[in-house]
Amino acid sequence: MCNAVRERGQKLMAAKQGAFVTEITPRSEDFSRWYTDVIRRAELADYSPVKGSMVIRPYGYAIWELMQAELDRRFKATGHVNAYFPLFIPESLLRKEAAHVEGFAPQVAWVTRGGDEDLEERLVVRPTSEAIIGTMYAKWVQSWRDLPILINQWANVVRWEKVTRLFLRTTEFLWQEGHTAHETEAEAEAEALRMLGVYKEFVEQELAMPVLDGRKTDSEKFAGAVHTYSIEALMGDGRALQAGTSHHLGQNFAKVFDIKFQARDKSVQFVWQTSWGMTTRLIGGVIMVHGDDSGLILPPRIAPHQVVVVPIPRGNWRETVLPRAQAIADELRTAGTRVLVDDREEYSPGWKFAEWELRGVPLRLEIGPRDIERGQVVLVRRDTREKLPAPMDGLPERVRALLATLQEDLFERARRFRDERTQRAATRDAFRELLEGRPGFVIAPWCGAADCEARIKADTQATIRNIPLDPPSPSGPCVECGAGGQVDAWFAKSY
RNA sequence: CGGGGCGUGGCUCAGUAUGGUAGAGCACUCGGUUCGGGACCGAGGGGUCGGAGGUUCAAAUCCUCCCGCCCCGACCA
Numbered sequence: 001m002c003n004a005v006r007e008r009g010q011k012l013m014a015a016k017q018g019a020f021v022t023e024i025t026p027r028s029e030d031f032s033r034w035y036t037d038v039i040r041r042a043e044l045a046d047y048s049p050v051k052g053s054m055v056i057r058p059y060g061y062a063i064w065e066l067m068q069a070e071l072d073r074r075f076k077a078t079g080h081v082n083a084y085f086p087l088f089i090p091e092s093l094l095r096k097e098a099a100h101v102e103g104f105a106p107q108v109a110w111v112t113r114g115g116d117e118d119l120e121e122r123l124v125v126r127p128t129s130e131a132i133i134g135t136m137y138a139k140w141v142q143s144w145r146d147l148p149i150l151i152n153q154w155a156n157v158v159r160w161e162k163v164t165r166l167f168l169r170t171t172e173f174l175w176q177e178g179h180t181a182h183e184t185e186a187e188a189e190a191e192a193l194r195m196l197g198v199y200k201e202f203v204e205q206e207l208a209m210p211v212l213d214g215r216k217t218d219s220e221k222f223a224g225a226v227h228t229y230s231i232e233a234l235m236g237d238g239r240a241l242q243a244g245t246s247h248h249l250g251q252n253f254a255k256v257f258d259i260k261f262q263a264r265d266k267s268v269q270f271v272w273q274t275s276w277g278m279t280t281r282l283i284g285g286v287i288m289v290h291g292d293d294s295g296l297i298l299p300p301r302i303a304p305h306q307v308v309v310v311p312i313p314r315g316n317w318r319e320t321v322l323p324r325a326q327a328i329a330d331e332l333r334t335a336g337t338r339v340l341v342d343d344r345e346e347y348s349p350g351w352k353f354a355e356w357e358l359r360g361v362p363l364r365l366e367i368g369p370r371d372i373e374r375g376q377v378v379l380v381r382r383d384t385r386e387k388l389p390a391p392m393d394g395l396p397e398r399v400r401a402l403l404a405t406l407q408e409d410l411f412e413r414a415r416r417f418r419d420e421r422t423q424r425a426a427t428r429d430a431f432r433e434l435l436e437g438r439p440g441f442v443i444a445p446w447c448g449a450a451d452c453e454a455r456i457k458a459d460t461q462a463t464i465r466n467i468p469l470d471p472p473s474p475s476g477p478c479v480e481c482g483a484g485g486q487v488d489a490w491f492a493k494s495y
Numbered sequence: 496c497g498g499g500g501c502g503u504g505g506c507u508c509a510g511u512a513u514g515g516u517a518g519a520g521c522a523c524u525c526g527g528u529u530c531g532g533g534a535c536c537g538a539g540g541g542g543u544c545g546g547a548g549g550u551u552c553a554a555a556u557c558c559u560c561c562c563g564c565c566c567c568g569a570c571c572a
Binding site: 103159314370 | 496506529530531532533534562563564565566568569570571572
């Protein structure tokens, strides 16, 4: 109660001091609350009556659609095709791969009844689709000529999570899962790495989120994989977020699902497989990497509205200002920019400024009678709040250039933050100090033993996020046990 | 799943120690004046207090059980 009173007091103070938005908890005060406040106030998502499950609202879904389009384009460009497999998987199929079941069993939702009859065999609601897809691949592959199979699926999956958070971990979530089958181990390995590269490029280019690409340790890899690659991003509170994973499955699933083919040398072989996925969690990542105390900041490339036009009503503005605003919007649209004209009369311009900042629109375009006299508009960047008067002539080009700059600047800012929060530790004590002082990535030599990894996790909560591809030689002995270091690993507390 | 916190109009909360039948601000509706950083005046609508039991003449308030959300830990995208 005391807290509530104090908080309200602080919010009022903030308002008096000229802060623009007072309806969300400041990021520095309580990062978690800030995160959920932003999501709800920006209308990205809402809690649903189903425990652990959320509703993705139109504005949030529009972001997902833009991500989907960009990812899908990249999948097609690398020769993949989309298909759809069933939501339900017979228990017996899931059980075939021992490590796989073991990994997923605690998170699986079961269907035991259909209508008014008990099922003869229980079904699981897919937590991932290796089992059902492997079963189908066994039917489709006879010869080396049938390979590779490069299929992607856009779907929902269910994992019975104990603790859920909007976007980051919900019982049901949306994702994309690629499942490929190849003739050789080298080909599968190349595919796993290629898709990791696609993910990195996508996240950095479209989401302006710098990521570290690397390999997971054995204890962190996907259940049933030979090895797992991931890209890891650093959130605004210094915790890491796994933004995408790509697995080399070897022949583990091929052997249990019997996916065989006649090879070029006429021998019968098992296929080599990969799988890779990205989820709606990325939306949570975008919020936590770019957002500020005023709310969301969306990278232009995934912003549902890249520009919001706010006409300033004054005098007979409906005859003068509004038509100009509409004309400018049309011009921008023709040039390929996503524009919204906020012509609502029930809200003041100031209210609209705050509202669209909260919703993360990258660029605001103000146009009023004064501007029209001068043949200009006022552009305002969401990230820096800079006000930039711009002549009406050549506006589409100016806006496009500004959006591109903003996209780059967001990436640069995030990269600088990540770099500032990435430190090296050579000793056990230094490692612990760094983690407690300024949360972020800590690079430290590791001997490769699962024990050391587990011990570090147990007393610092930090895990090895991944080990960079082509790691340099270790910088010293293992931070935990002092034995010869094998690699420099990237540690962090994570979501 | 363990520890802690919280559920009262759409939102933020007051009211709960001392039971007497629900209030504020914001939001919303209508009318008018406004509008270059969350405008103002006037008139309205809306809650049975997370749910179910119980105690009592009387329960938001006391008791029991259940549910949900948030935060911190063990598991995961």
